[in-house]
Amino acid sequence: MNTQEYNECVKQYSDGIFRFIVKNMRDEFEAENIVQNTFEKLWVRKDTVEMKTAKAYLFKIAYNNMIDVIRKNKKHTNLESAGHVASESYEYDNLIEYVNKAVSQLPEKQKSALTLRDFEGHDYRSIGEITGMSESQVKVNIFRARKYIKEYINKLEVMML
């Protein structure tokens, strides 16, 4: 990969990576750091990375970086999120906000697989390469994530009725 191709990757994938991180972490500041670190690593290894595999490579680096950050802040995040679900649920007045709230409560693997699938359109194999799972595991995780979101939305609708 040359400099031109690297810059092309920045233009094409930086926004998607940023949204993917924000969706999973809900922290734009951390997302910006992760995106920056991701492209720095790509620049260092640009001679060994081909343009065809650059997208999966970038999302894999971003995902691993995100997992590291999440693990560091795991306790802090759990303490913040505890007990606020019920109260916050009333703040969302449309379906998208309900879904986002449900996604935020998904486990990391389900959340990552679902966001990679819906945001960037990755197939099961690609998601498996990024997250380190098999295609069947990816499919199961996505299925469980959708089922959780569906049930979450169904509960809110019931409560609103």
Added chain:
Amino acid sequence: MKLNKDNYELVMFDLLEGNLSERDELLVMEQIEGDESLFREWKLVKSTILIADKEVTYYGKESLLKRELVTVVPMFTKWMAVAASICILAAVIVFWPQDKPTEIADTGKKIEVPLEKVTPDIQEPLVDDFLVQVEVENPQVTPNVNKVIRRPNVVEKQSSIKDVAAILAIKEAIQNIDEKQLSKHYEEIQANKLEVIANQEKEIISEREPSIEDNKIEPILLDEPEVKIVFEYPMELNSKQKVKLFVTNNSPRRIKEKAITFIAKVSNPKIRLKPNFKSKRPSLEIELETAGYQATASIQPFKNRNN
């Protein structure tokens, strides 16, 4: 494919993910649209699709872009390199050594300087040079010099360095000249001269009837080296005294005629040569012995008249 309570979630998931064929999709959709509860469930399943917020973008994109490091090569550098190459090539062609006479064109006149190899050919043996260049003349006998060794003639070469080598060779050769061989050579020359003289005298005697009283007989002129011949004959006095008396009181012509008379009477002569070259004044004594007569001759070189 028919939906039921056990598989509707999984079938709807496959329908949402696009894992069903077109035919199955149509069949499933017909069943969903035909059942209100299924249609409501299908709406919930479709709501699980996450829609990316396009407004969420990464603002630090420009900071990630890298500038290409382009090495600016000035265009004149290429032409300078080409020009330098041409100059070097021309210089090589002009100054390349050639086996031609050197031409100097500055003065307007072309002066041709023939190339000459200055390096002396010292690999050739010096003995061969000596054999080619040195000529040793026969030694000549002069009256006051016992033996004369003339320096060998040297055929000088034009090359000065060659001459040096030749001169050295000549000096070495002169030092190696065998004096014994020269002495022997000298003896042979003297012997040959005496033989020639004897033959001439014999011819004269044979052509003309010798007569002691004949005054018309011309004396034989001998070339150098001149030979003194002293004849001895038996007399009452001492033979040497008689000879001295005869030689002293008679003219050479008379002495010669007398000698010829005696020689004519000689039969079965015995000639004995006694060379004496080692003394300061070399000489050659010849003794002739015959019946009733004995003759002794001593030959000594005279000074060269030209000198």
